[in-house]
Amino acid sequence: MNRTWTVDSIEEGIASVQDEEGRMTHVPAWLLPDGTREGDVVAVDRKESRGSVTLRLRIDRAATRAALDSSRQQLARLKGGDGGGDIEL
Structure with a gap:
């Protein structure tokens, strides 16, 4: 069973x-x-054998880059929609 975790915070x-x-x-x-940092995507591989479980965790650099790129694009879209100026109520 393979999973992914995205690191939100480390405190x-x-x-x-x-x-x-x-x-x-x-x-x-x-x-x-x-070396794991906030924002990293960690691949979690789970293997079960004879009543024990082994977890293998590794930083997925490609998935981390893709997630950061997606976040940057989303922020750019949000910033692009605001022309500034006064707010009318």
Whole structure:
């Protein structure tokens, strides 16, 4: 079973990660690969064998770049729609 987590924040040794279904989970930051930062996409591979489970976590650089590009495009669209000026109520 393969999953992805997007790292939302890392504070005081706890990482808040969002799965592909939008659920937020808190995990110890030491479980994440060295160098993991907020915004990184982490691939989580789960393997079960004879009553034990092995997790392999790695930073997915391509997915991280794609997510950051998507966020930048979304911000650019939002900024582009505001011509500035006064607000009429």
